[in-house]
Amino acid sequence: MSHVLLMTLYAFLVSCFFALLWRRERAAQRRLFIQLFLSMVVGGIVLAWLMYPFPPGPPTPLP
């Protein structure tokens, strides 16, 4: 299971959804899709990189 692949798939689905929901013209949809997709994927990688020096902490206990 690749974490990056799952994050990319999630970003793809959500970006498609909002591009179709919020825009009507094809060009505007494409533009919004690219903006959202790149924001999520690049933002996620940057955030992960910034968090890298911090220790992960103890595992979450099962409820």
Added chain:
Amino acid sequence: MTSRESTEDERLEWSYEAVVAPLLGWLLPGAGHLYLGRRERAAAFFLIVLAAVVVGTQLDGNLYRIEPNRPLTVLGTFACAGMGLPYVVLRFLLSYSGDIVARGYEYGTAFLLTAGLMNWLLVLDCWDIAIGRKE
């Protein structure tokens, strides 16, 4: 209320469609848009929401249900129930609930919650289209 708002309210058309489209939209993702004649968008929304549900279940994500003394499960259940028929089928026909020790549990839960929330937005979109507020 300003005069502009009241004029806008008068323009809103309450109709049979305004009730049926959101209901259909909740029941089956994209069905509300199909009913309103938006075929391409209906197909796309159906595939997107269904893909999120399939990935979420394949990863053994949590399909929330209300649990006593855990108030946040009410919100989770509300979000998941937004996916409509897939929620009913998964929960009541297939008895699906997820597997908390599965490796993809957290990711799967995110996909399932997102599928439900996306469909709630589609329900609102159907409502807006049906009353003439959106194209």
